Amino acid sequence: MNIIILAGGHSKRMGRDKGDLVYYDRPQKYYLYNMLFEAGHDVYISQRSDQDRNEAYRYILDPEQNIGPMGGIVSAMEQKYEGWLIVGCDYPYFNLDAVNFLIENRNTDAYATCFIDPESGYIIPTCGIYETRILTQFHKAIERESYGLFRLLKELDVHLIHARENWMFGVNSYDTYQAVKKEMKK
Numbered sequence: 001m002n003i004i005i006l007a008g009g010h011s012k013r014m015g016r017d018k019g020d021l022v023y024y025d026r027p028q029k030y031y032l033y034n035m036l037f038e039a040g041h042d043v044y045i046s047q048r049s050d051q052d053r054n055e056a057y058r059y060i061l062d063p064e065q066n067i068g069p070m071g072g073i074v075s076a077m078e079q080k081y082e083g084w085l086i087v088g089c090d091y092p093y094f095n096l097d098a099v100n101f102l103i104e105n106r107n108t109d110a111y112a113t114c115f116i117d118p119e120s121g122y123i124i125p126t127c128g129i130y131e132t133r134i135l136t137q138f139h140k141a142i143e144r145e146s147y148g149l150f151r152l153l154k155e156l157d158v159h160l161i162h163a164r165e166n167w168m169f170g171v172n173s174y175d176t177y178q179a180v181k182k183e184m185k186k
Contacts, residue, residue, distance in 0.1 A: 004084055005043065023092040045057055046076060067147040077130070084130050092171060106129050111131055111157055112156070115160075123153050128158075
């Protein structure tokens with residue numbers, strides 16, 4: 001499976017690059033990459049051209065315009081016109097069980113297969129499998145300067161699946177990061 005790790009955000013709420021946060025033994029974007037690569041997936045990291053890169057990993061650079069995660073997904077699909085599993089770098093509990101669950105529940109007839117938050121019922125747009133047919137919709141959204149994945153997915157036929165356990169617990173603040181680190185040490 002083609003997998004792109006979204007690590008090109010500015011992390012304004014966090015105040016530091018979320019992909020560089022360490023939960024296990026290395027920065028999260030590299031931890032995810034290694035886990036997924038070792039499981040036999042074709043993995044890339046999506047990030048901005050001004051971010052540091054480690055030559056041991058493969059990258060797909062975000063377009064120069066600042067259009068958020070949509071830019072990383074479009075860049076990936078334009079490089080390899082196939083379906084892509086995408087995952088944000090801010091999910092410290094994301095694991096191979098989550099990947100396998102997504103793949104097993106993939107609906108290739110939909111524009112995407114995405115997790116929904118079990119508490120809020122909202123689509124989690126930064127973790128799912130995006131099919132090639134969505135690329136046209138992305139281009140139309142970019143032309144309208146409408147870069148919100150959540151907004152676009154609400155308008156399309158998306159196969160929704162419930163996230164299990166805490167796979168989709170996102171870390172968006174330094175306090176939350178510290179709390180997760182503390183919990184992981186238990």
